[in-house]
Amino acid sequence: MEILLAIMTGVLYAAGLYMILRRSLVKLIIGLIIISNGANLLIFLLGRITKGHPPIIPEETKIFSEIYADPVPQALILTAIVISFGLQSFAIILVKRAYKVVNTDDIDEMNATDEEV
Template identity: 85%
Template structure:
């Protein structure tokens, strides 16, 4: 299962970087979303996957004898999801405004020094 998730992380990173390198602003946002999801999955994978094991130490034991899920990466992922949602919302509104002013989403055409009203 972990090898499948590692392949998925690599695929998300590759697709995200490919989309970021395109000339369209919409593809740039999609690339940022894919890259963020790949990072979240990577953090989740680093926390070890232990199916059916709680991330809580029983009161009677002082150490873990079995595999367990680490709760810290899960909490970090929840925080990262909220932050990435805010970034994506801001980027979508910014692209919408830029498209309204410049009438294009091509980054090469937006690179002009002319002022738009």
């Protein structure tokens, strides 16, 4: 299972990088979304996937004797999801505003427009 998820992480990174290298700003945002999903999957894999109990220690025990799920990667992924949502929202509004002003989402045409003005 981990091998499949590791391959999927690599595919997400490759697809995201490919989309970022395109000339369109919309494809750039899609590439950022794909790379952030790949990063979330990587953090999840680094925390080791285990089928276990929640990490709650009963009062009568001092240490864990059973396999438990690690809560730190899950908390990091949840934080990363919230931050990436804010970044995506800002980027979408920024691209919309740039499209309104320049009437294109092609990065090369935007640079040419700056030189002509």
